[in-house]
Amino acid sequence: MKECREDQVVKACSEExxxxxGMDSCIGVxxxxxxxxxxxxHCVQDHGSxxxxxxxxxxxxxxxxxxVLVLGNIDFWGTELESQKELVTKYKISDANYMKMQQELxxxxxTHNLPAAKTYxxxxxxxxxxxxxxxxxxxxxxxxxxxxxxxxxDVVKIGW
Numbered sequence: 001m002k003e004c005r006e007d008q009v010v011k012a013c014s015e016e017x018x019x020x021x022g023m024d025s026c027i028g029v030x031x032x033x034x035x036x037x038x039x040x041x042h043c044v045q046d047h048g049s050x051x052x053x054x055x056x057x058x059x060x061x062x063x064x065x066x067x068v069l070v071l072g073n074i075d076f077w078g079t080e081l082e083s084q085k086e087l088v089t090k091y092k093i094s095d096a097n098y099m100k101m102q103q104e105l106x107x108x109x110x111t112h113n114l115p116a117a118k119t120y121x122x123x124x125x126x127x128x129x130x131x132x133x134x135x136x137x138x139x140x141x142x143x144x145x146x147x148x149x150x151x152x153x154d155v156v157k158i159g160w
Contacts, residue, residue, distance in 0.1 A: 009041045023150075033064060039060050046085075048085070066127055071141060079120055080117075088101070
């Protein structure tokens, strides 16, 4: 079993499960390669996802990605895997009116824009957008094969 902690990128062979401890406001991104190996990262709100995704892409290199799985608290992330902090900066969302800011963030989050997120991720990793999946879950999360489990038993598969 491989453990993928905050801000880490790990590689696992097809027989190994990947665990993501403490997925509260975080997301995990798992790329499944043609040979069954997987690359995964655990992205946190404080640091966003761009550096981890770049590291993952460098590791994957020229290998074929057949599917992508985004799991965790996907309600807090944008369609291009931006953290809330990055969304506020990117769209110049003012916090002068807290309720309006929350509404604007919600309109731009991944959960409300699955088609845009699928298109972005399929282009980013070079796989078919019908093979991009999302699962909302929290706590200690384990991914193995097509199975996702959570210590809080709250896995909701979205866009499968």
